[in-house]
Amino acid sequence: MTTIQIIDGRAEGEQDRPFLPGMGRTWLLPLYDLFTRFARVRALHERTVRLAGIESGQTVLDVGSGTGNLSFSVLRAVPDAVVTGHDPDASALRMAARKASRRGVRLSLVQGYADRLLPEDGSVDHIVSSLALHHVDDAGREGFGREAYRVLRPGGRVTIVDFGAPDHGPDHDHNHSHGHGRRRRHGMNAYTERNLDNAIVSLLTDAGFADAREVDHIEHRFGPITIVQATR
DSSP: OOOOOEEEOOOTTOTTOOOOOTTSSGGGGGGHHHHHHHTTHHHHHHHHHHHHTOOTTOEEEEETOTTSHHHHHHHHHSTTOEEEEEESOHHHHHHHHHHHHHHTOOOEEEEOOTTSOOSOTTOEEEEEEESOGGGSOHHHHHHHHHHHHHHEEEEEEEEEEEEOOSSOOSOOOTTOBOTTSOBOOTTOOTTGGGGTTTHHHHHHHHTTOSSOEEEEEEEETTEEEEEEEEEO
16 A cells, blocks of 8 residues: 655744635544545546646646645556645545545645645646635635746646636525625535636636636526635
8 A cells, every 4th residue: 555644834923823524524524535536536537637727747736626626536546646635624635635545546645725835836737626715715716826826837728626616607596695785695604605607717816817718507406506716
């Protein structure tokens, strides 16, 4: 079995920094992979990897990697890609390490936050992220945009799949009012609504990416899914 190490990439004083776990509650983590199978998330991962266009030998940083499922999709498609999973949740990273060890794949893992990425400037070919950005607060999201721009090489690409849509769309749910007088779109909540109105595109544009755009959209059973891409 392959030995997988987890690098602590947190800054001094970040050990107690809060984060929102993948299932919303730490004690639900053992159910995470079961839930993602039920939700057919693997198909979203595979579509994201195809759109990313990762090539043989390229370096890939999976931000908000959780238990590693998107990273494993990358490695299935491009077995010799150099993949690093990056997540603040040590328990999720340990699950990813066990899975990688059982599968005998090479996967680097870093415990850290989205607004402080470990790679050096211009050293990464691809950044990918799946259903993670909506867990990050506004300051952390802005920091992630800046960090993504910093660590990608010129021509490098960021590909994000998350809940979201270009606009609020029709008011499907008439029982839940949004705080600003808008009705909540079906399947959205206070966290995922931050990705509406092309918010991920705007986030990357504000960080310096010139061509940020939605490249795919899926009406998923749990809410609208957007895939956003930009090139450094």
